[in-house]
Amino acid sequence: MALPQKLVQEFDRLVQRYPDKKAGLIPALHRCQEELGGWISPAIMEDLAAYFGLEPVEVYGVASFYPMFRLRPVGQHFVSVCHNISCELRGATEILEHVCKITGAKPYGTSPDGRFTVWPVECQGACANAPMIDLDGVFHEDLTTAKVDALLGGLKR
Amino acid sequence: MKPFPTWLLDRTKLADSHTLATYKKAGGYQALEKVLKQPLAPADVIQELKVSELRGRGGAGFPTGMKWSFMPDPAKDPRPRYLAINADESEPGTCKDRVLMERDPHGLIEGALIACYAIRAQAAYIYVRGEYRLSYQRCQAALDEARAAGLLGKNILGTDFSCEVHMHKGAGAYICGEETGLMESLEGKRGHPRPKPPFPAMFGLWGQPTTVNNVETIFNVPFIVARGGAWHAGIGTKGSKGNFLCGISGHVNKPGVYELPFGVTARAIVDEVAGGVWKGRQCKAWFPGGSSCSLVRGEDLDVVLDHDSLKTKGSSLGTAAMVIIDDHTSIARVMEIIARFYDHESCGQCSQCREGTQWLAQIFHRIATGHGQPDDLATLESLAQGMAPGKTICALSDAAAIPTLSAVRLFRDELAACIREQRDPIPYPRVEYAGAH
Amino acid sequence: MVKITVNGRQVEADPKQPLIAACHGSGVEVPNYCYHPGLTPVGSCRICQVEVQQGTAPGRVMVACRTYPAEGMVVNTESAKAHDTRRECLEFLLKNHPLDCPICDKAGECDLQDYTYDEGQAAGRTHEPRRELEKRHSLGDVIVLDQERCILCSRCVRFFEEVPKKAQLTIADLGSRSVVATFGDRPLTGNYQGNIADLCPVGALTLKKFRFQARVWNLVKQASTCPECSRGCSIQVEVLRGGEVKRFRPRENRAVNGWWMCDTGRFAFAHVNAPNRLAHALVRGDAGLVPVPIEEGQAALRALLAERRGALFVLSPFCTVEEGRALQALAQRHGATAVFVSPGPNGLKDDLLHTGDPAPNRRGLSELGLAAATSAELATRMGAAPLVVLAGERVAELVGRERLAALPTGVALAVLDCEVPTARACVVALGVPTWVERSGTYVNVDGQRGPLSAVKPAPAGVRALLRHVADLEQAPLGARS
DSSP states (O other): OOOOHHHHHHHHHHGGGSSSGGGGHHHHHHHHHHHTTSSOOHHHHHHHHHHHTOOHHHHHHHHTTOTTSOSSOOOSEEEEEEOSHHHHHTTHHHHHHHHHHHHOOOBTEEOTTSSEEEEEESOOSOGGGOSOEEETTEEEOSOOHHHHHHHHHTTOO | OOOOOOOTTTGGGSTTTTSHHHHHHTTTTHHHHHHHHTTOOHHHHHHHHHHHTOBOSSSSOOBHHHHHHTSOOTTTOOSOOEEEEEEOOOSTTOOHHHHHHHHOHHHHHHHHHHHHHHHTOSEEEEEEOTTOHHHHHHHHHHHHHHHHTTSSBSSGGGSSOOBEEEEEEOOSOGGGGSHHHHHHHHTTSOOOOOOSSSOTTTSOGGGSOEEEEEHHHHHHHHHHHHHOHHHHHTSEETTEESEEEEEEEESBSSOEEEEEEBTBBHHHIIIIISOSBGGGOOEEEEESSSTTSOOEEGGGTTSBSSHHHHHHTTOOOTTOEEEEEETTSOHHHHHHHHHHHHHHHOOSOSHHHHHHHHHHHHHHHHHHTTOOOTTHHHHHHHHHHHHOSSOSSSTHHHHHHHHHHHHHHHSHHHHHHHHHHTSOSSOOOOOOOOOOO | OEEEEETTEEEEEOTTSOHHHHHHHTTOOOOOSSOOTTSOOOOOSOTTEEEEEOTTSOOEEEETTSOOOOTTOEEETTSHHHHHHHHHHHHHHHHHSOOOGGGOTTTTSOHHHHHHHHHSOSSOOOOSOOOOOOSSEEOSSSEEEOTTTOOOOOHHHHHHHHSSOOOOOEEESOGGGOEEEOSTTOOOOSTTTTHHHHHOSSTTEEETTTTTTOOGGGEEEEEEEOOSSTTOOEEEEEEETTSOEEEEEEOOBTTTTBTOOOHHHHTOOTTTTOSSBOOSEEEEETTEEEEEOHHHHHHHHHHHHHHOOSOEEEEOTTOOHHHHHHHHHHHHHTTOEEEEEOOOOOSOOOSSSOOSOOOTTHHHHHHTTOEEEOHHHHHHHHHTOSEEEEESTTHHHHHOHHHHHTOOTTOEEEEEESBOOOOTTEEEEEEOOOTTSOOEEEEOTTSOEEEEOOOSOOOTTOOOHHHHHHHHHSOOTTOOO
């Protein structure tokens, strides 16, 4: 495998921001996850290691530290559900239960049809509009089970 | 509550508040112009911040002017210098910096430029938590607008002041909100906090002098420069000056982010600003400023929400993110969640924190699910004392220990009942799942 | 240098070295896991906490590895606060640590055991199940990783980054899920893997070749010098109850090898544990080489030396300086020439320790005035000599067994070696000790002198080379001249 040219060019511009190009690693991991299938595969880690002049094991150490980087394949839609205190106080457990029911995925799991991965997460900074989910990178706040139905129901097909 | 002057959130109420056009119409970038054209010397700007008595708004409350003055004299230390803006906002209950970044990014940028001028930094990095995608987009768009308008980059406003401001993304680790963890992460590494000393002003990003400031702190800078430090110091209480963004969440009718002056009591905030405790209930307990401070009893809401007053209740202001817990809520369940959070977020370097945060989480989990052991409360206290104060590289260990000790101190009977009865008598919904892997 | 006080005694300390180095240097033990003098200090394990007081400020407990001595600092490593803080730290480490001591190789030399014994608490309080991780994870040919035992000191990770300067390990994940890992299932590579088993304070990283081989308290240990190349790393030889050498480990020597040794030397058991030893004197009779009493073998060699002037002495480069000097004198007295066989580079040279020169005492023998001769040069010279005396361990192997087999009739071959000779030209053979069975001096490539010290007795029919030479110089008591 090799990084697509488009991403390499993007990274070449990105690393200009820093006196040490290694600082571009985490933004680059984000871009790879966004563009190359939703997860950071070993091949991606090797390619990034080559780009940044690192050993693959170093990239692995970095990627595995950060909860936003998925090191296993995920479903087509990624649903993060905050289960920290402000959301819990406003019904996050019911929301999580409902999300799991609608999607067919277990918490930290992917639904059997591969459509959804559901991931309980720590405080997302939506505390004043709790409870919330992040669906494919977009916050949805002030949730009720009805709103969850509306958001996720249509994506099942 | 008496009416009070506001400035922090005023522009966020305008249409298209995130654009340069709106910002300029509202008087934006005039403070920067004053600094560059009058001009003010960098030392003068620092002095103004000192006079203002602005304290950091990221949770530690360190005086901003003093922090800026720690940067070495460039004549003696000519190394490149940086400002790092901590937009990693991950303290549970905290969602205020997000409001500023999404709705008033130019305010942050102008503050960053003035701060860079004052500390003589050539570049600033805004480290935004990875989940705040809209904040990142809005800030990046604002940077693009500023550059096009000659407000960013080389020779700003035609002066010989050049400064770059870059966005940078985090990836979901709370510990990267710790200033040295942030710097490690920005450099492309695991977010492991560094032992201090050396402090960032001597050894920061890439080993160079660096100042790390919270978003809201920097956001205050243009106002202080425009109106003078004395103006700022004339608002608030002794030891806590100016207005602050107070988040309030949990069991209130109107959760939100509100601009308030220091001097109002927590009760006034709950009842007059946030519509009171919901469902006609009473407040059983509350966090004043995120989860890393001591819980306070509901009966003690009459305390002024500022740095010094909260100390008298054995707590602290933190990020001023109030979390209100009603009297139908299980403290065991609350602490199960809080302890689990620190277990999830510990970077794992220090023995006490790595093992201790897991241990606390396991104990609270057992108590909350009816499997408490008779020695659990004594063990919780003992472990928390082993984890703090100041025994670890950074304060996450303390942050886990502090609420633990307060919960055992204030709600001992309730927790003991859970253990004695081998169940949590206060019902709450549960979904069983093990942690992420 | 600054003057500080440690446990009431004044100590001179280098302000550029961590406080823990000053403590250790003045004989004060401070426990440590993540700290190692050969690696960058990180201050993460927190076990090295001591009480430090400066000026008028009250004493504070601080980690000694990230605190630097300052003039007037007062350090108390044994205060109640320091003990308590370390005791707490140990309890945290033992919470998840598996109760593996009965089956763990590290028992008896384990820093977790030792520090817990010193100042840990007798009983743990945890009710929680210990974490379950990989327990026998092969990291290649050399190392086995037990993730459950790991206390995450990161020494192994830092070693590969800082010493051979190529990262091979990382800490993956974070917090209580942290584990030491390679990338995927890539094995470790390189000639320095064994060092991480030394570095590991617990039994998380163990050597496959040492696994379950011996209890360390049954090992007899002696300081010595590795002979596998001309670096002459300072090492420790460890023998199980006078029998097999079970382990080689590096000794600290900042002038030679720092704290490290290469795997070539670390696992060079073949010669020292070889079963096929020349453990008696042999003399050629009609039926071939037959064992005889040592004195008879020596007499045969003495006679050869007297009869055949112009002999060629070929010394092994494994001869010590003392052996070289004695053999040189013996050769001179008998009108013989003495050289040492010079093996060519073995291709193992690297940027770190291994010199690629398999001759441990090349410089020591050269400094005596002995000339080096390659195996090819020796082939000609040996064929022209009336008597060839090969002396020293591995000499036959280095000269070349085929070359010895091809010696023309007329050349008498005398062999003083560790392995049984096979050449037809060999008329007398005397057994000599290996380098773990004798004492002496090597001089390494940079002129550093390294001692050999006998750590186990040689087999009964073997005599030290120096002793053979001394015996050859004089007729034994009662012999007819």
